[in-house]
Amino acid sequence: MFIQIFFGYCALMITLSGILAISLRNPVHCVLMVLVLFFHMAGLYLTLNAEFLAAVQIIVYAGAILVLYLFVLFLVSLREELHLDAFIANPWIGRVIAGGLAAALLYVIPAFTLGEKGVWSVEAIKQVTHTKALGQEMYSTYLLPFEIGGLILLVALIGGLALARRDEGATEANAADEATTPLPAQSDHKEAAQ
Amino acid sequence: MQIQYKPKRGWLATIFQAEIVQGMTLTLKRLFSKPITRQYPDEKPKIRPGFRGQHALVRDPETGDCKCIGCMRCAMACPSRCIRIRSHKDKEPGSRRVIDCYRIDSLRCVYCGYCEEVCPVNAIVLTEVYEYGSYTRPSLYFTKEQLLANWDRFAAELDTPVEEYVNPFWRPRGLSEQDLPAPKRLPVSPEWSGEQQVVGRKWRQHHTPEQS
Amino acid sequence: MNILLLLVWIIILFAVVMLHVAYATYFERKIIGHMQVRLGPMRVGWHGLLQPIADGVKSFFKEDIIPANADRPTFLAAPIICLVAMMTSLAVLPFAKGWVLADINIGLLFIFAMSSLSSYGVVLAGWASNSKFSFLGGLRSMAQVISYEIAMGLSLVGVMLLSGSLNLSEIVEAQGNSILGMYLIPQCIGFFVFFISMLAETNRVPFDLPEAETELVSGYCTEYSGMRYAIFFMAEYIGMMVMASIGTVCFLGGWNGPFAVPFFPPLWFVLKIYLFMFIFIWIRATLPRYRYDQLMDLGWKLLIPLALANIVLTACLKAMIG
Numbered sequence: 001m002f003i004q005i006f007f008g009y010c011a012l013m014i015t016l017s018g019i020l021a022i023s024l025r026n027p028v029h030c031v032l033m034v035l036v037l038f039f040h041m042a043g044l045y046l047t048l049n050a051e052f053l054a055a056v057q058i059i060v061y062a063g064a065i066l067v068l069y070l071f072v073l074f075l076v077s078l079r080e081e082l083h084l085d086a087f088i089a090n091p092w093i094g095r096v097i098a099g100g101l102a103a104a105l106l107y108v109i110p111a112f113t114l115g116e117k118g119v120w121s122v123e124a125i126k127q128v129t130h131t132k133a134l135g136q137e138m139y140s141t142y143l144l145p146f147e148i149g150g151l152i153l154l155v156a157l158i159g160g161l162a163l164a165r166r167d168e169g170a171t172e173a174n175a176a177d178e179a180t181t182p183l184p185a186q187s188d189h190k191e192a193a194q
Numbered sequence: 195m196q197i198q199y200k201p202k203r204g205w206l207a208t209i210f211q212a213e214i215v216q217g218m219t220l221t222l223k224r225l226f227s228k229p230i231t232r233q234y235p236d237e238k239p240k241i242r243p244g245f246r247g248q249h250a251l252v253r254d255p256e257t258g259d260c261k262c263i264g265c266m267r268c269a270m271a272c273p274s275r276c277i278r279i280r281s282h283k284d285k286e287p288g289s290r291r292v293i294d295c296y297r298i299d300s301l302r303c304v305y306c307g308y309c310e311e312v313c314p315v316n317a318i319v320l321t322e323v324y325e326y327g328s329y330t331r332p333s334l335y336f337t338k339e340q341l342l343a344n345w346d347r348f349a350a351e352l353d354t355p356v357e358e359y360v361n362p363f364w365r366p367r368g369l370s371e372q373d374l375p376a377p378k379r380l381p382v383s384p385e386w387s388g389e390q391q392v393v394g395r396k397w398r399q400h401h402t403p404e405q406s
Numbered sequence: 407m408n409i410l411l412l413l414v415w416i417i418i419l420f421a422v423v424m425l426h427v428a429y430a431t432y433f434e435r436k437i438i439g440h441m442q443v444r445l446g447p448m449r450v451g452w453h454g455l456l457q458p459i460a461d462g463v464k465s466f467f468k469e470d471i472i473p474a475n476a477d478r479p480t481f482l483a484a485p486i487i488c489l490v491a492m493m494t495s496l497a498v499l500p501f502a503k504g505w506v507l508a509d510i511n512i513g514l515l516f517i518f519a520m521s522s523l524s525s526y527g528v529v530l531a532g533w534a535s536n537s538k539f540s541f542l543g544g545l546r547s548m549a550q551v552i553s554y555e556i557a558m559g560l561s562l563v564g565v566m567l568l569s570g571s572l573n574l575s576e577i578v579e580a581q582g583n584s585i586l587g588m589y590l591i592p593q594c595i596g597f598f599v600f601f602i603s604m605l606a607e608t609n610r611v612p613f614d615l616p617e618a619e620t621e622l623v624s625g626y627c628t629e630y631s632g633m634r635y636a637i638f639f640m641a642e643y644i645g646m647m648v649m650a651s652i653g654t655v656c657f658l659g660g661w662n663g664p665f666a667v668p669f670f671p672p673l674w675f676v677l678k679i680y681l682f683m684f685i686f687i688w689i690r691a692t693l694p695r696y697r698y699d700q701l702m703d704l705g706w707k708l709l710i711p712l713a714l715a716n717i718v719l720t721a722c723l724k725a726m727i728g
Contacts, residue, residue: 218689221688224440224442225437225441226440227443229440
């Protein structure tokens with residue numbers, strides 16, 4: 001009974017804070033709403049006996065990535081510097097795409113089956129603790145996808161570095177403009193933090 | 195002179211952060227040393243000779259009034275112009291000027307002691323009283339009566355008899371005996387004098403400063 | 407019934423921790439005073455013993471000023487976020503065998519999560535105050551916490567590897583048969599990295615850049631006053647105690663001591679925390695503040711590589727021996 005109420009509360013809060021995150025005017029408030037969202041997602045993981053995932057959700061998403069978002073928000077004066085034109089000119093195209101995505105998600109729902117899959121029943125996970133189960137699966141059965149994921153992140157990191165250092169040749173040309181050179185060095189710290 | 199900001203050190207000293215350890219041992223040693231704090235209201239500081247505190251007008255034991263003769267020298271010498279004197283002279287010849295009003299704005303005073311030095315009759319004094327703060331400005335704007343009362347209060351707390359009290363500023367430095375007016379040719383304690391001059395503030399050179 | 411008992415325990419823990427926070431400030435002022443050949447607080451009570459209580463009463467009754475241009479809800483919430491995050495991490499600390507409110511399997515990760523949450527309080531306080539000093543303090547704290555959290559997490563991986571668990575009680579149990587009953591010696595590199603990042607995480611000297619008094623007035627809490635300022639203070643001191651507890655649990659063997667104490671099992675734990683607190687204060691009395699680029703250099707170029715090397719070394723050693 002308690003689990004159901006907790007799930008309901010988390011689901012409600014996730015929806016609510018998700019909507020608020022895209023509708024509030026102040027970008028910092030939006031980020032805060034995303035923070036609330038992450039917390040309730042961690043709560044949902046807890047109801048699934050996935051405490052490791054819950055903790056990592058908070059540490060990585062709330063503790064590092066969202067802080068970096070906040071960093072960017074603080075350093076960029078949004079009102080003056082960030083004027084994005086609409087990505088797709090016609091709003092109806094966007095609505096159709098969104099509706100299609102929602103329909104696809106709804107279509108997949110009946111494919112869900114309740115209960116455990118494979119050797120990892122709830123009892124088995126509780127016995128070896130979730131952290132160990134996750135580690136064992138990840139580094140044995142799913143080693144290749146894990147490594148591929150790692151490689152993709154590495155590519156992203158190097159890409160970020162390359163983007164940040166793009167105009168190094170230009171700065172060497174006019175050496176007087178040295179004030180800009182420390183900036184790339186800081187930004188790859190941030191990438192590494194991710 | 196070469197200043198070396200980053201001293202060279204060996205790899206052992208680098209690993210164990212020798213400078214930080216040095217600093218930490220120093221603070222740890224100080225933790226057990228005796229504090230030098232003076233717990234002020236319970237434990238008052240020792241007043242040194244030449245201290246310049248609250249203003250007072252010396253009460254003449256013969257007349258019971260102040261010794262001031264209304265020469266205006268203190269008012270002229272005062273750098274902050276905080277002394278105001280009004281006086282008149284009686285008709286009968288040979289009489290002293292009568293002081294109607296003698297006021298010191300102690301909030302403007304810079305406690306330089308020039309008024310004491312120039313006063314030919316040693317009428318004004320900066321006493322050793324220093325706890326006279328107040329919440330109102332008018333109470334720090336001393337009138338003649340208040341200044342006399344200040345003297346009485348100070349004299350009552352003095353260890354020595356009032357007659358023997360000599361302020362080092364009454365005997366100015368750097369002047370020979372015959373250049374001084376008679377009341378200022380005062381015998382002063384030997385610990386105030388040095389280099390054939392009477393000094394209030396040079397005593398530190400001759401006496402090693404004691405810790406209090 | 408069970409919940410009621412738990413509630414009583416929570417209240418006791420809260421009271422004890424608050425008392426410790428109050429007297430940690432007294433302890434700090436006294437020790438720093440004596441290290442600077444002063445006396446420290448002496449007036450309120452015998453040797454100033456009632457000073458923290460007087461301070462608490464004062465800050466409780468002081469006016470709560472909110473700047474006109476502050477972002478009100480965020481401004482009000484920031485200190486609460488700080489305090490709640492820090493108080494929550496107290497729940498998983500094992501004070502002695504069985505003396506723990508919530509014996510969860512991911513205790514260590516939980517504390518990390520909470521400490522990263524508490525940095526939000528600082529950052530938001532800096533942003534919401536709408537003052538440049540606060541804002542700079544918030545930004546600094548953000549960068550500092552992100553960089554040093556990585557070093558800290560990596561430094562504790564060695565302990566996790568050796569003990570094979572994330573549960574704090576199990577970590578302590580696992581230390582029983584190592585040298586001196588603590589991981590300090592096999593994990594000396596880890597402890598070094600942990601100790602430095604612990605100072606940085608709690609914003610203590612020499613890493614107190616977010617609230618550098620000499621440049622930023624008071625950093626992120628410049629605009630705060632009265633009780634809200636006091637809440638930041640409490641959060642900082644609880645944070646110090648939580649970090650000291652992690653250090654004790656992971657490296658100094660938790661409640662294990664040379665001999666068992668009959669009536670008060672957490673004695674050794676408490677003593678080790680006091681030792682950590684003393685070192686915190688001792689360092690504050692000794693060291694000057696780091697420059698900002700030095701701070702980042704230390705974190706990224708020294709501590710993280712060291713921690714990574716420590717992980718590899720520990721893993722190799724464990725694979726060879728065990």
